[in-house]
Amino acid sequence: xxxxxxxxxxxxxxxxxxxxxxxxxxxxxxxxxxxxxxxxxxxxxxxxxxxxxxxxxxxxxxxxxxxxxxxxxxxxxxxxxxxxxxxxxxxxxxxxxxxxxxxxxxxxxxxxxxxxxxxxxxxxxxxxxxxxxxxxxxxxxxxxxxxxxxxxxxxxxxxxxxxxxxxxxxxxxxxxxxxxxxxxxxxxxxxxxxxxxxxxxxxxxxxxxxxxxxxxxxxxxxxxxxxxxxxxxxxxxxxxxxxxxxxxxxxxxxxxxxxxxxxxxxxxxxxxxxxxxxxxxxxxxxxxxxxxxxxxxxxxxxxxxxxxxxxxxxxxxxxxxxxxxxxxxxxxxxxxxxxxxxxxxxxxxxxxxxxxxxxxxxxxxxxxxxxxxxxxxxxxxxxxxxxxxxxxxxxx
Numbered sequence: 553x554x555x556x557x558x559x560x561x562x563x564x565x566x567x568x569x570x571x572x573x574x575x576x577x578x579x580x581x582x583x584x585x586x587x588x589x590x591x592x593x594x595x596x597x598x599x600x601x602x603x604x605x606x607x608x609x610x611x612x613x614x615x616x617x618x619x620x621x622x623x624x625x626x627x628x629x630x631x632x633x634x635x636x637x638x639x640x641x642x643x644x645x646x647x648x649x650x651x652x653x654x655x656x657x658x659x660x661x662x663x664x665x666x667x668x669x670x671x672x673x674x675x676x677x678x679x680x681x682x683x684x685x686x687x688x689x690x691x692x693x694x695x696x697x698x699x700x701x702x703x704x705x706x707x708x709x710x711x712x713x714x715x716x717x718x719x720x721x722x723x724x725x726x727x728x729x730x731x732x733x734x735x736x737x738x739x740x741x742x743x744x745x746x747x748x749x750x751x752x753x754x755x756x757x758x759x760x761x762x763x764x765x766x767x768x769x770x771x772x773x774x775x776x777x778x779x780x781x782x783x784x785x786x787x788x789x790x791x792x793x794x795x796x797x798x799x800x801x802x803x804x805x806x807x808x809x810x811x812x813x814x815x816x817x818x819x820x821x822x823x824x825x826x827x828x829x830x831x832x833x834x835x836x837x838x839x840x841x842x843x844x845x846x847x848x849x850x851x852x853x854x855x856x857x858x859x860x861x862x863x864x865x866x867x868x869x870x871x872x873x874x875x876x877x878x879x880x881x882x883x884x885x886x887x888x889x890x891x892x893x894x895x896x897x898x899x900x901x902x903x904x905x906x907x908x909x910x911x912x913x914x915x916x917x918x919x920x921x922x923x924x925x926x927x928x929x930x931x932x933x934x935x936x937x938x939x940x941x942x943x944x945x946x947x948x
Contacts, residue, residue, distance in 0.1 A: 570852035571843030579609035618775020630728030650912030739777035796831030
């Protein structure tokens with residue numbers, strides 16, 4: 553592979569990409585809570601189109617994930633090596649599995665009764681003895697036509713991510729041979745064309761309920777090619793301080809505009825998400841500085857925990873704090889209920905991040921650090937992932 557340019561050699565933290573994760577996760581959460589928000593804030597109907605298109609936050613994650621995984625691991629996986637591939641998959645498992653297992657355990661209690669109050673031992677036994685529980689446990693539950701939303705419905709995307717991670721050691725062999733910006737540009741274009749064309753075909757074929765894995769294949773690949781463009785120093789002269797915010801606005805506007813076309817809406821705006829990610833990675837605009845603020849970086853680091861526990865919080869509010877009980881109350885009371893929702897989400901996310909995700913991930917990393925082989929895994933985080941930063945000149 554061509555020698556990286558000096559900017560790539562410095563391996564910047566790219567904190568803005570971590571901050572972007574916070575907004576993407578919040579967008580998905582707003583989407584799932586949209587019925588409650590509409591009921592409690594009916595006069596905020598100007599926000600409803602944004603809420604209704606919040607499912608696209610997952611697509612932002614998929615493009616960003618391709619960029620970050622390539623940024624972090626491409627060099628080490630560009631030549632066949634079973635040890636490196638095994639370490640890569642272990643580190644990705646450490647990133648995903650502890651929180652997935654934690655949330656899965658909670659849903660194993662409540663998925664059959666659909667209630668915290670009515671859960672019992674018989675329901676737990678019935679749940680964990682099903683084939684579906686095994687698929688959830690192995691993170692293969694989205695390797696079909698749906699994500700089995702009876703369980704922790706956001707976790708379908710985690711299953712899709714795991715699929716992409718399993719393929720990446722093989723994909724890296726081809727990506728390492730993309731040495732020119734034009735090749736990377738064509739790869740980015742064709743990845744997006746693949747997604748849009750495939751979703752259009754699914755719609756024409758009358759196959760409602762998208763084939764889940766199709767959604768990540770093109771977007772993750774697009775993120776990988778986007779990284780190659782960035783890495784190779786392709787910085788065409790453009791007014792990035794203006795262009796990056798425009799990409800952000802255009803991403804939201806296009807997503808909202810196509811939200812009614814359910815079969816293709818999740819992928820149509822993906823090229824714009826790529827443009828936003830690229831601009832933030834260049835770090836020449838005020839938006840990058842805002843998203844790189846310490847509070848937003850922490851929110852981005854905890855965004856995976858928020859994404860995975862918000863369905864549990866939603867089940868809790870449905871049972872103990874249902875919005876329907878407050879729709880006839882004063883505006884102050886209704887806003888207070890929404891504030892309680894936000895507080896519960898924040899507390900659940902922070903607690904899961906601090907007491908489940910970080911300790912478990914660190915323990916799994918220490919396990920492999922004691923195994924034979926060079927300890928060259930990264931020690932920092934960007935975009936919620938681990939970037940390449942060699943010790944000692946190199947946070948999760």
